[in-house]
Amino acid sequence: MTHNTKWILGCFGALAFFVVCVIVGIVVLVRLVDTPESKRDYAAKEAEGRELGKTMDQTGCMKEGLARSKTMTRFEVTRAVENESFVEGCLKSSRATAGFCDGVPPFWKLKDDDWATAECARVGMDAMRTACTGVFDAKIAVCRD
Numbered sequence: 001m002t003h004n005t006k007w008i009l010g011c012f013g014a015l016a017f018f019v020v021c022v023i024v025g026i027v028v029l030v031r032l033v034d035t036p037e038s039k040r041d042y043a044a045k046e047a048e049g050r051e052l053g054k055t056m057d058q059t060g061c062m063k064e065g066l067a068r069s070k071t072m073t074r075f076e077v078t079r080a081v082e083n084e085s086f087v088e089g090c091l092k093s094s095r096a097t098a099g100f101c102d103g104v105p106p107f108w109k110l111k112d113d114d115w116a117t118a119e120c121a122r123v124g125m126d127a128m129r130t131a132c133t134g135v136f137d138a139k140i141a142v143c144r145d
């Protein structure tokens with residue numbers, strides 16, 4: 001085997017190892033987030049959001065969700081998903097705000113994460129140090145329904 005062949009095989013081996021590690025990481029993350037207990041917690045947060053939403057408009061729900069997201073990071077997956085569930089429930093039961101869905105990316109653009117990160121910056125929040133992207137993900141979900 002030539003030196004170049006060994007080098008190419010080594011690169012392919014390293015790439016295959018990396019891909020397997022990413023897949024295993026995703027599976028583990030999904031298993032942690034998708035337990036029966038966590039599903040109950042998400043449902044409870046959504047119900048809490050629905051109750052609060054009855055007393056405010058969509059802008060109020062966003063403000064509350066963003067305030068809560070300041071206490072967690074994007075990497076606190078369970079808490080971030082709970083907050084996203086809360087905001088989605090709140091938005092669904094709150095009074096409509098004129099122009100609320102203006103600027104939300106359409107489904108076929110596939111720019112959700114970029115848009116949510118830009119919206120976090122627009123409101124002065126760091127997308128990595130807070131869970132604000134989940135709040136805007138909830139907005140996307142409600143606006144697309």
